[in-house]
Amino acid sequence: MTVRPSGRALALATVLAVACTGSAHARQGPLLDRSYTAAVVAFQTEGEMGPARRLVASWTHQQFETAVARSRRESPQLSRPASLLHLEIALALVETEPAEALWQIRLGGQLLESLARTTPGPQDDFVARWSVVASSVFQARTDLPRARAALAFGLARRPRDTMVRQHAGTIEDLASLIAENDDTGLADRKGTAARRLAYNRMAIAEREYREALAISPRNTSARIRLGRLLHRRERFNDAREEFERARAAELTTGDRYLLLLFLSSTHEALGDVASARTALRDAVGLAGDRQGAWLALAQLEERSGYPDRARGVIAQGLSRGRADVDEWWDYRHGGFDNEGLEWLRDAVRSSR
Amino acid sequence: MAARRRQVLTLVAVSWISIAAALAQPDQVFRASVETVVLDVAVSRGGQPVRGLGAQHFTIVDNGTPRPAQAVLHDSVPLSLVLCFDTSSSLGEDGLQRLREAADRLLESLRPDDQVGLVTFTEAVDVRVVPTTRHEDVRAALRTLSPQGPTAWRDALFVAAQLVEPTRSTRSVVLLLSDGADTSSWMSASQIEDAIGRAGVVIHGIELDTRPAQRMTTNNLAPPVASSAAPTLRRAVQASGGRVWSAASDGELRRLFLEVLQELRDRYLVSYIPPAPVTAGWHKVGVRLNDARGDVLARPGYWVAPEK
Numbered sequence: 001m002t003v004r005p006s007g008r009a010l011a012l013a014t015v016l017a018v019a020c021t022g023s024a025h026a027r028q029g030p031l032l033d034r035s036y037t038a039a040v041v042a043f044q045t046e047g048e049m050g051p052a053r054r055l056v057a058s059w060t061h062q063q064f065e066t067a068v069a070r071s072r073r074e075s076p077q078l079s080r081p082a083s084l085l086h087l088e089i090a091l092a093l094v095e096t097e098p099a100e101a102l103w104q105i106r107l108g109g110q111l112l113e114s115l116a117r118t119t120p121g122p123q124d125d126f127v128a129r130w131s132v133v134a135s136s137v138f139q140a141r142t143d144l145p146r147a148r149a150a151l152a153f154g155l156a157r158r159p160r161d162t163m164v165r166q167h168a169g170t171i172e173d174l175a176s177l178i179a180e181n182d183d184t185g186l187a188d189r190k191g192t193a194a195r196r197l198a199y200n201r202m203a204i205a206e207r208e209y210r211e212a213l214a215i216s217p218r219n220t221s222a223r224i225r226l227g228r229l230l231h232r233r234e235r236f237n238d239a240r241e242e243f244e245r246a247r248a249a250e251l252t253t254g255d256r257y258l259l260l261l262f263l264s265s266t267h268e269a270l271g272d273v274a275s276a277r278t279a280l281r282d283a284v285g286l287a288g289d290r291q292g293a294w295l296a297l298a299q300l301e302e303r304s305g306y307p308d309r310a311r312g313v314i315a316q317g318l319s320r321g322r323a324d325v326d327e328w329w330d331y332r333h334g335g336f337d338n339e340g341l342e343w344l345r346d347a348v349r350s351s352r
Numbered sequence: 353m354a355a356r357r358r359q360v361l362t363l364v365a366v367s368w369i370s371i372a373a374a375l376a377q378p379d380q381v382f383r384a385s386v387e388t389v390v391l392d393v394a395v396s397r398g399g400q401p402v403r404g405l406g407a408q409h410f411t412i413v414d415n416g417t418p419r420p421a422q423a424v425l426h427d428s429v430p431l432s433l434v435l436c437f438d439t440s441s442s443l444g445e446d447g448l449q450r451l452r453e454a455a456d457r458l459l460e461s462l463r464p465d466d467q468v469g470l471v472t473f474t475e476a477v478d479v480r481v482v483p484t485t486r487h488e489d490v491r492a493a494l495r496t497l498s499p500q501g502p503t504a505w506r507d508a509l510f511v512a513a514q515l516v517e518p519t520r521s522t523r524s525v526v527l528l529l530s531d532g533a534d535t536s537s538w539m540s541a542s543q544i545e546d547a548i549g550r551a552g553v554v555i556h557g558i559e560l561d562t563r564p565a566q567r568m569t570t571n572n573l574a575p576p577v578a579s580s581a582a583p584t585l586r587r588a589v590q591a592s593g594g595r596v597w598s599a600a601s602d603g604e605l606r607r608l609f610l611e612v613l614q615e616l617r618d619r620y621l622v623s624y625i626p627p628a629p630v631t632a633g634w635h636k637v638g639v640r641l642n643d644a645r646g647d648v649l650a651r652p653g654y655w656v657a658p659e660k
Contacts (some may be wrong), residue, residue, distance in 0.1 A: 142535070178535075261538075291476050295507050296538045302514070302547060305657045311514050318479050318511065329475045333502050333535040 036067035044081035083108040109153035116157035128161040140336035162216035169208030176201035292328035401618035432522040447602040454605035473508035474501030475536035506537035513551040531560035555592040593651030
């Protein structure tokens with residue numbers, strides 16, 4: 001997160017914050033309100049986080065709750081920037097204080113309560129988008145209990161939003177991946193429990209993905225993930241069917257890359273190594289700076305009895321410049337919804 | 353048949369060569385004159401290596417058929433060693449510095465004709481140095497590392513194993529250091545075991561336990577739920593006939609690296625002629641000692657690829 005200093009907002013908020021912390025709580029209401037509002041406005045107008053940081057450093061939970069309650073009553077027009085501010089605070093805190101980060105997310109949810117009662121268009125749903133980004137703050141750290149808790153607001157207020165349902169699916173999908181991680185083949189009780197947990201999570205994830213697709217059949221990202229989930233549940237023909245449907249749609253480069261990667265392993269599972277190879281060659285042709293496809297192709301060649309080809313693919317693929325992102329990595333260990341965060345920031349900026 | 357032989361050469365720990373001829377001409381590509389399988393075997397008693405064994409001390413059971421050892425080589429065989437190091441964020445800067453120091457000590461202990469390479473991994477895999485006798489290249493590459501990101505040791509191990517094709521008269525070894533559960537590999541747990549079984553490379557694994565001091569440097573990192581990599585890592589190492597070593601802290605790496613190196617030197621390269629005809633598929637192998645006592649550690653079999 002980039003924070004740019006802003007002298008005027010910083011000075012104002014500092015004065016207000018210092019004044020605030022020195023007062024008796026009973027007399028603090030207006031001061032709390034003013035310093036909180038100043039922090040929100042500084043953030044909204046100049047992207048300035050300094051005042052908010054000082055509040056976080058000096059305020060108690062009770063002071064925050066008081067200020068948020070007053071802001072909800074008296075400044076409903078600030079609900080979007082204020083909720084985004086709390087999300088940004090959570091993002092800054094999550095590494096060192098994840099419990100505090102979740103608390104900030106809950107405050108943000110409170111600020112969005114009145115907005116959540118309105119009915120926006122599907123392309124303009126700040127509440128749904130905010131919920132998904134808030135949850136991904138924790139998903140990116142594979143902190144799935146908190147990711148679920150952060151999404152609870154969105155699931156309660158936007159149960160018919162395809163993004164929210166898809167995200168609920170990705171959390172359970174990831175939980176199943178973690179449960180089976182490195183435990184496959186274990187014969188002991190721990191291994192059995194892990195497999196059972198993975199199976200249960202996969203069932204919930206499938207239900208959520210299907211719900212997302214029922215709401216919006218054009219949600220190809222959900223379809224690709226559903227296909228992969230069906231593959232993992234060894235329903236390979238069903239998986240291939242979903243992939244073929246997704247393939248016919250218009251896709252982002254990242255989604256198409258992920259689709260080709262997943263499709264190749266389903267082809268291979270169905271015994272069609274030639275199609276698997278073609279899909280992976282298409283993937284490296286499409287996104288040659290992503291390492292996942294090169295590694296997958298090398299591994300396929302080695303498994304198919306062509307270790308020389310595998311070495312060639314490794315030499316070619318791993319010597320290239322590599323992108324910092326790989327949709328496979330995000331899928332595999334949980335990614336942060338950067339695109340969603342930018343959407344929220346734009347929405348707040350445009351509402352100045 | 354020649355094509356078939358080439359596939360076997362590159363796929364498994366089966367060298368279709370005469371070991372003696374290979375040692376006499378270490379820079380040449382080998383041509384088969386005798387169909388020979390080579391196994392890298394450790395023999396120990398009470399935790400100490402058993403030295404001084406010869407061909408007469410080994411019998412190899414290949415798919416149930418006992419075969420006498422034809423030749424045994426010991427300490428003199430040069431290494432083709434790939435260091436495969438986890439540089440994920442949980443290692444931290446201090447841990448990485450201790451890793452560099454330990455690796456430096458290991459490099460100092462190598463012989464001039466030993467080859468060494470370096471693969472590092474986080475969620476991505478980087479081939480830093482392909483195996484070379486210029487050991488200083490690895491030392492220089494180690495200086496450029498920084499800890500970041502999650503762990504993809506299965507993909508990294510696959511890549512490292514492909515770098516040490518067992519076609520020459522060397523001990524082909526990967527030394528894998530990792531400290532966490534794999535959260536990013538494309539390769540599954542069962543696939544890495546199979547791939548290692550086919551590769552013919554001995555894997556030694558060092559599990560580094562950094563859990564008490566989990567460190568994070570960015571928002572998008574390894575999970576707090578990271579569990580021991582032991583089950584899959586151990587199975588992959590067993591499939592290669594290697595050993596897993598545990599380090600309770602990165603401070604132990606220096607000692608462990610030297611212990612691993614000594615183990616590599618103490619192992620025997622045992623060659624034998626497999627029962628004819630050599631069929632495609634998995635060959636289960638066991639090693640027995642004759643007139644000697646000790647615990648034997650070797651790969652449990654080798655793979656012969658079907659003819660294409």
